Amino acid sequence: MPLATRRTVLSAAAALTASAARAQERYPSRPVQIIVPWAPGGSTDILARTLAEPLRLSLGQPVLVENRSGASGNIGSLAVARAAPDGHTLLFGSMSTHAMNEALLKEMPFHGANDFSPIALLAYVLNTVVIHPSVPANTMAEFVAYCRANPGKVAYASAGAGSTNHICAAMLARMAGIEMVHVPYRGGAPAVLDTVSGQTQMLVSAGTQTLEHVRAGRLRLLAVTEGRRSTLLPDVPTVAETIPGYEMAVWYGAMGPRGMALDLVTRLNGEINRALALPAVRDRMSAIGVEVANMSAAEFAAVLRDDAQKWPGVIRDIGITPADA
Structure with a gap:
């Protein structure tokens, strides 16, 4: 490649890299929307609205919560799966939608694990x-x-x-x-x-x-x-202490559309985990029986993947079929 051409290519590549970096630095460039796929007033909705204000302060843009309920959580989840993976549309979803619906509904418009970018495990519901x-x-x-x-x-x-x-x-x-x-x-x-x-x-x-x-x-x-005693009720035993192997840990998680950039996921994970650690947030959620979590995006991705593989088989084994549901 001639020297002049090589310099042109390298200059163009550097400009594109710098442009992408500047775009990332400007995130978010408009309000961030959190979609809750359930009706208002539930614990997922309360969690989203509790986090909206600290996230607004840290991100520097309004954080808007929208409820899109229906179809066992699939309507709101599908809206996020179809959104642009730029971090401006997020989902506060649950284990049931992303790990169980596949075995409970005859048709699924998305794959609970493969069609989303896991960002942060938010909380466990007592x-x-x-x-x-x-x-x-x-x-x-x-x-x-x-x-x-x-x-x-x-x-x-x-x-x-x-x-x-x-x-x-x-x-x-x-x-x-x-x-x-x-x-x-x-x-x-x-x-x-x-x-x-x-x-x-x-x-x-x-x-x-x-x-x-x-x-x-x-x-x-x-x-x-849950698989371990809850910090909210430390004196209450788990089912597994009587029935070994029994565990149902119901979680809520923050996700975006598939294809989000890793640095964007990492930033959002940090912002969400910092908001979850605020005493006012922890106290608000503890009061309604929700134990906030703190996981990296990779750790949450592993939880999501494992549960999406586990629960369809369990549901079939206990005899619940899509026709029943």
Whole structure:
């Protein structure tokens, strides 16, 4: 290559690199949109709105939260999957949408792990096993023994066939070798209310829905479903302490469209983790049973990938099919 031509090529390459760097430095160049694929008022929505202000301050642009609910979280998630991978459209999604829907819905418009750029694991939702006080059990071991002695007598509520609390309870029954009756409802609120009233006797659900009733004595807390005891309830055992191998850790994560630049993902990961570490944010989330996390983007990507591989098989093994859901 002639010397003059080589210099021209190198100069052009340097200019492109500098231009890309300047564009990256200017991020964000307009408001950042966080899409929550669920209705307003849920814990994912609360988390997004709690983080919006500290992120606005650190990013220097408005951070707008938009709820796009429907299709088990797929409508909002698909909108992000189709967005430009420039960091201006983000998703605050959940394990159910990205690791479970594939096995629960007959058609999926995206792949939960492959069609997104994992940015940060946001939080774990405290997930509780509760029973009506009329059930003669104070521990998970006593509850399992009671169910074995009374097959089919205990009915468990859920927010609907294929919901996370359905999967939790069905998996518990299968691993413990007990028989319970599933009573699906149209949403979590009626499932909780009927368990409180004694129409159903057992429920596995987020602490945001159950702990108020536990404190009032209307429900009895037996265990949490995570693989380790929660820092929010350190004296409450895990299900796995009675049923080895049982684990359901429900997480929320920040994601962008597939193809986001690594330096942009890294920057957003740092900004989000700094916001999550703020005492006001931690206290706000702890009050509703949500334990904030701190992971690199690579660590979150591994969690997402592992769960997307794990849960479809588990769901099939416990007999929940897309037709049921």
